[in-house]
Amino acid sequence: MIGNDIVxxxxxxxxxxxxxxxxxxKLFSEAEQxxxxxxxxxxxxxxxxxxxKEASYKLYTQLNPSRFYNPKEFQCSxxxxxxxxxxxxxxxxxxxxxxxxxxxxxxxLEPNKLTSTIVKFSTTSHKEQSAVLKSKLxxxxxxxxxxxxxxxxxxxxxxxxxxxxxxxxxxxxxGAYAIA
Amino acid sequence: xxxxELITKLKTIIAPYIQDxxxxxxxxxxxxxxxxxxxNSANLVDIILDIEDEFDIRLENDDMEKMLDVKSAMAIVxxxxxx
Numbered sequence: 001m002i003g004n005d006i007v008x009x010x011x012x013x014x015x016x017x018x019x020x021x022x023x024x025x026k027l028f029s030e031a032e033q034x035x036x037x038x039x040x041x042x043x044x045x046x047x048x049x050x051x052x053k054e055a056s057y058k059l060y061t062q063l064n065p066s067r068f069y070n071p072k073e074f075q076c077s078x079x080x081x082x083x084x085x086x087x088x089x090x091x092x093x094x095x096x097x098x099x100x101x102x103x104x105x106x107x108x109l110e111p112n113k114l115t116s117t118i119v120k121f122s123t124t125s126h127k128e129q130s131a132v133l134k135s136k137l138x139x140x141x142x143x144x145x146x147x148x149x150x151x152x153x154x155x156x157x158x159x160x161x162x163x164x165x166x167x168x169x170x171x172x173x174x175g176a177y178a179i180a
Numbered sequence: 181x182x183x184x185e186l187i188t189k190l191k192t193i194i195a196p197y198i199q200d201x202x203x204x205x206x207x208x209x210x211x212x213x214x215x216x217x218x219x220n221s222a223n224l225v226d227i228i229l230d231i232e233d234e235f236d237i238r239l240e241n242d243d244m245e246k247m248l249d250v251k252s253a254m255a256i257v258x259x260x261x262x263x
Contacts, residue, residue, distance in 0.1 A: 007222075015197075016222055022232070026225050026244070050222060069224055070245045126199045126218045153215065171220065 002180040003058030003092075003107040004116045004167040005051040009044070010101070011172025018046045027053075027071050035078065044098060051105040052076045052094050056085035058167050059092050059107040067152045082111070102174045106167075116169075116176040124173070133168055133175045141179070181261070186254055193230045197223040209251040227253075235261060 018024065024033050024046070032049050039045035053074040060074075061067065074087045076094075083094040085107065095114040096105040106114045119136055121129045134147050137157075144159045147166075157164040157179070165180040181189075191207060198204045199218035203211060213219045213227070228239055228247060237260040239247075246252040 012222070015220065016226065020226075020229065022229055023225060026228065054221065067248060068245045069221070069247055070241060071221075071225075072241055072244075171222075 001059055001062050001109060001165050002115075002167045002178050003055040003060070003062070004104065004169050004176055004178040005054035005058065006102055006104045006116075006118070006169045006171050006174050006176045007047040007051045008102050008172025008174045009047065012047050013043070015172075018043065029072060029075050032076055035076075044103070048078075048096055048098060048103050048105070049076050051103050052078075052083055052085055052096060052107070054169075055094060055105040055107040055167070056087065056092050058169075059109070060087055060090055061152060062154055062165055063090070065150065065152050065154060102171075104169075104176055106178055116167075116178040119170075119175040119177070121170070121173050121175060126170075129170050129175060133170060133177060137166070137168070137177045137179075183254065186257065187250070189234060190231075190250060190253055190257075193234060194219070194227060197227060207250065209254065210249065212249045213253075214248065231257060237261065 024036065028049060036042050036045045053071045053076065056074050074085050076083055076085050081096050085092055085094060092107045092109055093111040094105050094107050096103060097114055104116055106116055119133055121132060123129060138145060141157055145157045147155060148158050149155055155166055155168055157166055167178045169176050197219045203216040211217060213224060214221060224247060228244055232238055235257055243256045
């Protein structure tokens with residue numbers, strides 16, 4: 001089981017305004033808002049915590065097939081580039097990589113090194129990006145595998161016999177896939 | 181406010197965030213923000229904040245949890261306005 005999430009920092013800058021009134025309060029706990037306020041780069045911290053929450057949500061919904069929007073309750077604690085996220089009685093382990101272009105987080109049930117393969121897109125179309133990401137993943141895995149979706153849009157790879165949990169993410173000009 | 185007026189207001193709010201024009205043109209109560217309109221989940225909170233500002237209401241975490249499609253957004257706004 002694996003969940004990943006990528007944030008394109010220039011897209012985050014363009015498409016979101018984390019400083020708008022009530023934005024932080026809606027998404028982040030008191031402890032997380034403290035991380036943001038005391039960070040030397042609050043913008044990067046906002047999107048790091050966000051990617052941790054999203055990656056954890058993807059992992060959680062693989063275990064508990066469902067769909068909902070409750071980022072605030074996925075509560076992050078961080079140490080260096082690692083961290084944990086708790087949601088109710090669920091807990092997972094995160095590793096995050098931050099570059100000047102993007103932030104990627106990966107969530108697992110046990111601590112693990114980040115394994116996501118990053119893809120930089122040359123197209124801005126959402127549909128084309130999905131297709132590129134999918135073909136890169138299938139090229140890597142072998143053509144006998146197909147990308148399938150479970151209920152609630154949860155993706156997995158299958159060759160008809162073996163199934164593999166995967167996680168796909170894209171934002172702005174960047175995407176990534178991870179195989180559990 | 182009737183349903184048509186509400187949908188029209190919601191459409192104006194949602195428009196800046198959509199990434200699928202075709203789905204947006206065909207928007208109905210069943211349209212899903214993420215699956216159909218390809219709205220980035222990071223922008224769902226902007227839609228929630230815009231809805232709060234437009235209708236002068238406040239949405240709690242429980243309300244936000246269901247905000248995944250036009251139908252739920254309409255139900256939440258209607259219930260808040262009737263309070």
